[in-house]
Amino acid sequence: LRSPQSRVRSHWLRPPPSEFPQSRSVFPKNPLQASSRRNSHNQSLARGFCPTLNSERINFPTQSRDSRRLCNPRQDRPDTRLEQRPSAVEATKPKPRRPADYPPNGFGDFWQRKLRTSFRRMNRSGSGLLTRDDFRAIGDEMVRLGGLSGQRAEDVRGVMLRIWDDYYRPREGGSGISADQYVAQKCRMVNGPLRDDVTRYGQELFKAMDHNGDERISREEYRIFTEAWGIGDRARDEMFELMQRDGAVAKEDFLSALADFYISEDESSPYSRLFGDLC
Numbered sequence: 001l002r003s004p005q006s007r008v009r010s011h012w013l014r015p016p017p018s019e020f021p022q023s024r025s026v027f028p029k030n031p032l033q034a035s036s037r038r039n040s041h042n043q044s045l046a047r048g049f050c051p052t053l054n055s056e057r058i059n060f061p062t063q064s065r066d067s068r069r070l071c072n073p074r075q076d077r078p079d080t081r082l083e084q085r086p087s088a089v090e091a092t093k094p095k096p097r098r099p100a101d102y103p104p105n106g107f108g109d110f111w112q113r114k115l116r117t118s119f120r121r122m123n124r125s126g127s128g129l130l131t132r133d134d135f136r137a138i139g140d141e142m143v144r145l146g147g148l149s150g151q152r153a154e155d156v157r158g159v160m161l162r163i164w165d166d167y168y169r170p171r172e173g174g175s176g177i178s179a180d181q182y183v184a185q186k187c188r189m190v191n192g193p194l195r196d197d198v199t200r201y202g203q204e205l206f207k208a209m210d211h212n213g214d215e216r217i218s219r220e221e222y223r224i225f226t227e228a229w230g231i232g233d234r235a236r237d238e239m240f241e242l243m244q245r246d247g248a249v250a251k252e253d254f255l256s257a258l259a260d261f262y263i264s265e266d267e268s269s270p271y272s273r274l275f276g277d278l279c
Protein backbone atom coordinates (compact mmCIF):
# COMPACT_ATOMS: atom_id res chain seq x y z
CA LEU A 1 0.00 0.00 0.00
CA ARG A 2 1.16 3.47 -0.75
CA SER A 3 1.17 6.03 1.97
CA PRO A 4 -1.05 9.09 1.55
CA GLN A 5 2.11 11.21 1.12
CA SER A 6 3.32 9.03 -1.74
CA ARG A 7 -0.08 9.30 -3.42
CA VAL A 8 0.13 13.10 -3.25
CA ARG A 9 3.68 13.01 -4.61
CA SER A 10 2.66 10.66 -7.43
CA HIS A 11 -0.07 13.12 -8.45
CA TRP A 12 2.63 15.67 -9.35
CA LEU A 13 4.91 13.18 -11.04
CA ARG A 14 4.89 13.05 -14.79
CA PRO A 15 2.95 9.93 -15.79
CA PRO A 16 4.45 7.47 -18.22
CA PRO A 17 3.66 8.16 -21.91
CA SER A 18 1.11 5.40 -22.03
CA GLU A 19 -0.95 7.16 -19.40
CA PHE A 20 -1.12 10.50 -21.26
CA PRO A 21 -4.73 11.40 -22.02
CA GLN A 22 -5.71 11.93 -25.60
CA SER A 23 -4.10 15.31 -26.33
CA ARG A 24 -6.27 17.96 -27.92
CA SER A 25 -4.56 20.26 -30.33
CA VAL A 26 -5.44 23.93 -30.09
CA PHE A 27 -5.22 24.00 -33.89
CA PRO A 28 -7.87 21.56 -35.06
CA LYS A 29 -7.22 19.84 -38.32
CA ASN A 30 -10.87 19.81 -39.26
CA PRO A 31 -11.75 23.23 -40.83
CA LEU A 32 -15.42 22.83 -39.87
CA GLN A 33 -14.37 22.39 -36.25
CA ALA A 34 -12.19 25.53 -36.46
CA SER A 35 -15.04 27.50 -37.94
CA SER A 36 -17.36 26.28 -35.21
CA ARG A 37 -14.90 27.42 -32.53
CA ARG A 38 -14.52 30.86 -34.15
CA ASN A 39 -18.29 31.27 -34.27
CA SER A 40 -18.60 30.24 -30.66
CA HIS A 41 -15.88 32.74 -29.73
CA ASN A 42 -17.56 35.55 -31.61
CA GLN A 43 -20.94 34.75 -30.11
CA SER A 44 -19.39 34.89 -26.66
CA LEU A 45 -18.03 38.35 -27.43
CA ALA A 46 -21.40 39.46 -28.75
CA ARG A 47 -23.02 38.39 -25.49
CA GLY A 48 -20.40 40.26 -23.48
CA PHE A 49 -18.45 37.18 -22.37
CA CYS A 50 -14.72 37.23 -22.41
CA PRO A 51 -13.29 33.72 -22.95
CA THR A 52 -9.79 34.81 -21.90
CA LEU A 53 -11.12 35.93 -18.51
CA ASN A 54 -12.67 32.58 -17.49
CA SER A 55 -15.96 33.42 -19.13
CA GLU A 56 -16.90 35.97 -16.49
CA ARG A 57 -19.66 38.33 -17.46
CA ILE A 58 -18.29 41.73 -18.54
CA ASN A 59 -20.72 44.56 -18.13
CA PHE A 60 -19.61 46.45 -21.23
CA PRO A 61 -22.18 47.46 -23.80
CA THR A 62 -22.55 44.62 -26.29
CA GLN A 63 -20.14 44.90 -29.22
CA SER A 64 -18.50 48.04 -27.83
CA ARG A 65 -14.96 48.79 -28.98
CA ASP A 66 -13.76 48.66 -25.37
CA SER A 67 -15.10 45.17 -24.72
CA ARG A 68 -13.55 43.83 -27.91
CA ARG A 69 -10.22 45.43 -27.08
CA LEU A 70 -10.21 43.93 -23.57
CA CYS A 71 -11.04 40.52 -24.96
CA ASN A 72 -8.33 40.65 -27.57
CA PRO A 73 -4.87 41.16 -26.07
CA ARG A 74 -3.49 41.98 -29.52
CA GLN A 75 -5.56 45.17 -29.57
CA ASP A 76 -4.00 46.67 -26.47
CA ARG A 77 -3.56 50.15 -27.94
CA PRO A 78 -6.51 52.57 -27.80
CA ASP A 79 -8.09 53.57 -31.08
CA THR A 80 -7.11 57.24 -31.50
CA ARG A 81 -8.52 57.73 -34.98
CA LEU A 82 -11.56 59.62 -33.69
CA GLU A 83 -9.45 61.77 -31.35
CA GLN A 84 -7.14 62.78 -34.21
CA ARG A 85 -9.99 63.85 -36.46
CA PRO A 86 -10.48 67.66 -36.09
CA SER A 87 -13.95 68.89 -35.17
CA ALA A 88 -15.89 71.14 -37.53
CA VAL A 89 -14.98 74.17 -35.39
CA GLU A 90 -11.30 73.17 -35.30
CA ALA A 91 -11.28 72.86 -39.09
CA THR A 92 -12.45 76.48 -39.52
CA LYS A 93 -9.90 77.91 -37.08
CA PRO A 94 -7.46 80.15 -38.91
CA LYS A 95 -3.77 79.49 -38.30
CA PRO A 96 -2.35 81.91 -35.69
CA ARG A 97 -0.48 84.76 -37.37
CA ARG A 98 1.68 87.58 -36.03
CA PRO A 99 0.56 91.14 -36.87
CA ALA A 100 3.72 91.63 -38.96
CA ASP A 101 2.82 88.62 -41.15
CA TYR A 102 -0.27 90.24 -42.70
CA PRO A 103 0.13 91.81 -46.16
CA PRO A 104 -0.15 95.60 -46.51
CA ASN A 105 -3.67 96.80 -45.82
CA GLY A 106 -5.42 98.58 -48.72
CA PHE A 107 -8.12 100.26 -46.54
CA GLY A 108 -10.92 98.29 -48.26
CA ASP A 109 -14.63 98.75 -47.56
CA PHE A 110 -14.94 95.45 -45.70
CA TRP A 111 -12.08 96.35 -43.34
CA GLN A 112 -13.64 99.78 -42.72
CA ARG A 113 -16.96 98.11 -41.87
CA LYS A 114 -15.17 96.11 -39.19
CA LEU A 115 -13.71 99.31 -37.73
CA ARG A 116 -17.08 101.06 -37.71
CA THR A 117 -18.55 98.01 -35.95
CA SER A 118 -15.92 98.16 -33.20
CA PHE A 119 -16.48 101.94 -32.94
CA ARG A 120 -20.18 101.38 -32.34
CA ARG A 121 -19.45 98.77 -29.65
CA MET A 122 -17.16 101.18 -27.78
CA ASN A 123 -19.47 104.19 -28.17
CA ARG A 124 -21.78 103.00 -25.41
CA SER A 125 -23.58 106.36 -25.20
CA GLY A 126 -24.54 106.08 -28.88
CA SER A 127 -23.74 109.76 -29.38
CA GLY A 128 -21.51 109.20 -32.40
CA LEU A 129 -18.58 110.73 -30.54
CA LEU A 130 -16.25 108.32 -28.74
CA THR A 131 -15.17 109.83 -25.41
CA ARG A 132 -13.49 108.92 -22.16
CA ASP A 133 -16.93 108.53 -20.60
CA ASP A 134 -17.65 105.60 -22.95
CA PHE A 135 -14.63 103.74 -21.60
CA ARG A 136 -15.58 104.61 -18.04
CA ALA A 137 -19.07 103.21 -18.70
CA ILE A 138 -17.65 99.98 -20.17
CA GLY A 139 -15.33 99.57 -17.16
CA ASP A 140 -18.21 100.15 -14.72
CA GLU A 141 -20.36 97.62 -16.57
CA MET A 142 -17.62 94.96 -16.52
CA VAL A 143 -17.20 95.53 -12.77
CA ARG A 144 -20.95 95.30 -12.16
CA LEU A 145 -21.50 92.19 -14.27
CA GLY A 146 -18.45 90.47 -12.77
CA GLY A 147 -19.49 91.37 -9.20
CA LEU A 148 -16.01 92.85 -8.67
CA SER A 149 -15.02 95.06 -5.76
CA GLY A 150 -11.99 96.63 -4.12
CA GLN A 151 -8.66 96.61 -5.92
CA ARG A 152 -9.80 94.28 -8.68
CA ALA A 153 -12.66 96.63 -9.60
CA GLU A 154 -10.27 99.58 -9.65
CA ASP A 155 -7.85 97.62 -11.86
CA VAL A 156 -10.57 96.93 -14.46
CA ARG A 157 -11.70 100.58 -14.49
CA GLY A 158 -8.07 101.71 -14.70
CA VAL A 159 -7.34 99.45 -17.69
CA MET A 160 -10.32 100.78 -19.66
CA LEU A 161 -9.35 104.42 -19.02
CA ARG A 162 -5.74 103.66 -19.92
CA ILE A 163 -6.91 102.16 -23.22
CA TRP A 164 -8.70 105.43 -23.99
CA ASP A 165 -5.70 107.55 -23.03
CA ASP A 166 -3.13 105.47 -24.93
CA TYR A 167 -5.02 104.48 -28.09
CA TYR A 168 -8.06 106.69 -28.76
CA ARG A 169 -7.70 110.12 -27.11
CA PRO A 170 -7.42 112.70 -29.92
CA ARG A 171 -3.87 114.07 -29.91
CA GLU A 172 -4.98 117.24 -31.68
CA GLY A 173 -7.32 118.17 -28.79
CA GLY A 174 -11.05 117.84 -28.27
CA SER A 175 -13.14 115.63 -26.03
CA GLY A 176 -13.70 112.76 -28.43
CA ILE A 177 -13.41 111.31 -31.93
CA SER A 178 -16.06 110.55 -34.55
CA ALA A 179 -16.30 107.30 -36.49
CA ASP A 180 -14.68 108.95 -39.53
CA GLN A 181 -11.78 110.21 -37.43
CA TYR A 182 -11.44 106.76 -35.89
CA VAL A 183 -11.23 105.08 -39.30
CA ALA A 184 -8.79 107.73 -40.58
CA GLN A 185 -6.62 107.19 -37.49
CA LYS A 186 -6.50 103.43 -38.17
CA CYS A 187 -5.72 104.01 -41.88
CA ARG A 188 -2.65 106.03 -40.88
CA MET A 189 -1.49 103.35 -38.47
CA VAL A 190 -2.46 99.94 -39.88
CA ASN A 191 0.64 99.49 -42.03
CA GLY A 192 2.92 100.92 -39.34
CA PRO A 193 2.61 101.31 -35.57
CA LEU A 194 -0.73 99.48 -35.32
CA ARG A 195 1.10 96.19 -35.90
CA ASP A 196 2.78 96.64 -32.52
CA ASP A 197 -0.02 98.54 -30.84
CA VAL A 198 -2.62 95.85 -31.44
CA THR A 199 -0.65 93.38 -29.31
CA ARG A 200 -0.18 95.85 -26.45
CA TYR A 201 -3.83 96.90 -26.71
CA GLY A 202 -4.92 93.26 -26.61
CA GLN A 203 -2.77 92.58 -23.55
CA GLU A 204 -4.44 95.46 -21.70
CA LEU A 205 -7.90 94.32 -22.72
CA PHE A 206 -7.08 90.75 -21.69
CA LYS A 207 -6.17 92.02 -18.19
CA ALA A 208 -9.58 93.66 -17.86
CA MET A 209 -11.35 90.50 -19.07
CA ASP A 210 -9.39 88.03 -16.89
CA HIS A 211 -11.17 88.66 -13.59
CA ASN A 212 -9.50 85.91 -11.57
CA GLY A 213 -6.04 86.55 -13.03
CA ASP A 214 -5.37 82.98 -14.18
CA GLU A 215 -4.20 84.15 -17.65
CA ARG A 216 -7.19 82.47 -19.31
CA ILE A 217 -10.61 83.76 -20.22
CA SER A 218 -13.34 81.45 -19.02
CA ARG A 219 -16.72 81.24 -20.73
CA GLU A 220 -18.25 83.32 -17.94
CA GLU A 221 -15.52 85.99 -18.15
CA TYR A 222 -16.03 86.17 -21.90
CA ARG A 223 -19.79 86.52 -21.41
CA ILE A 224 -19.21 89.49 -19.10
CA PHE A 225 -16.89 91.14 -21.64
CA THR A 226 -19.32 90.70 -24.55
CA GLU A 227 -22.30 91.89 -22.52
CA ALA A 228 -20.48 95.03 -21.36
CA TRP A 229 -19.45 95.81 -24.94
CA GLY A 230 -22.89 95.06 -26.42
CA ILE A 231 -21.73 92.10 -28.52
CA GLY A 232 -24.60 89.74 -29.37
CA ASP A 233 -25.00 86.22 -28.01
CA ARG A 234 -24.53 84.48 -31.37
CA ALA A 235 -21.20 86.18 -32.11
CA ARG A 236 -20.15 85.61 -28.49
CA ASP A 237 -20.71 81.84 -28.65
CA GLU A 238 -19.18 81.54 -32.11
CA MET A 239 -16.02 83.49 -31.21
CA PHE A 240 -15.55 81.69 -27.91
CA GLU A 241 -15.71 78.30 -29.62
CA LEU A 242 -13.16 79.45 -32.19
CA MET A 243 -10.67 80.79 -29.65
CA GLN A 244 -11.05 78.36 -26.74
CA ARG A 245 -8.88 75.37 -26.01
CA ASP A 246 -9.88 73.07 -23.14
CA GLY A 247 -12.80 75.33 -22.29
CA ALA A 248 -10.99 78.67 -21.95
CA VAL A 249 -9.25 81.24 -24.14
CA ALA A 250 -5.47 81.59 -23.81
CA LYS A 251 -3.89 85.01 -24.23
CA GLU A 252 -2.08 84.15 -27.46
CA ASP A 253 -5.31 82.97 -29.07
CA PHE A 254 -7.13 86.16 -28.09
CA LEU A 255 -4.25 88.34 -29.36
CA SER A 256 -4.21 86.42 -32.64
CA ALA A 257 -7.97 86.95 -33.12
CA LEU A 258 -7.69 90.65 -32.27
CA ALA A 259 -4.81 91.18 -34.72
CA ASP A 260 -6.83 89.43 -37.44
CA PHE A 261 -9.78 91.71 -36.77
CA TYR A 262 -7.83 94.99 -36.90
CA ILE A 263 -5.40 94.17 -39.73
CA SER A 264 -6.80 91.49 -42.04
CA GLU A 265 -8.91 92.36 -45.09
CA ASP A 266 -9.92 88.72 -45.59
CA GLU A 267 -13.71 88.70 -45.82
CA SER A 268 -13.82 84.96 -45.11
CA SER A 269 -12.03 85.26 -41.77
CA PRO A 270 -14.35 84.13 -38.93
CA TYR A 271 -12.76 86.70 -36.60
CA SER A 272 -14.49 89.47 -38.56
CA ARG A 273 -17.34 89.07 -36.07
CA LEU A 274 -15.15 89.44 -32.97
CA PHE A 275 -17.13 92.56 -32.03
CA GLY A 276 -20.46 91.23 -33.21
CA ASP A 277 -22.39 91.38 -36.47
CA LEU A 278 -20.95 93.95 -38.84
CA CYS A 279 -22.78 97.26 -39.07
Ligand SMILES: [Ca+2]
Nearest residue numbers: 210212214216
Ligand atom coordinates in the same frame (compact mmCIF):
# COMPACT_ATOMS: atom_id res chain seq x y z
CA1 LIG B 1 -9.65 83.92 -15.97
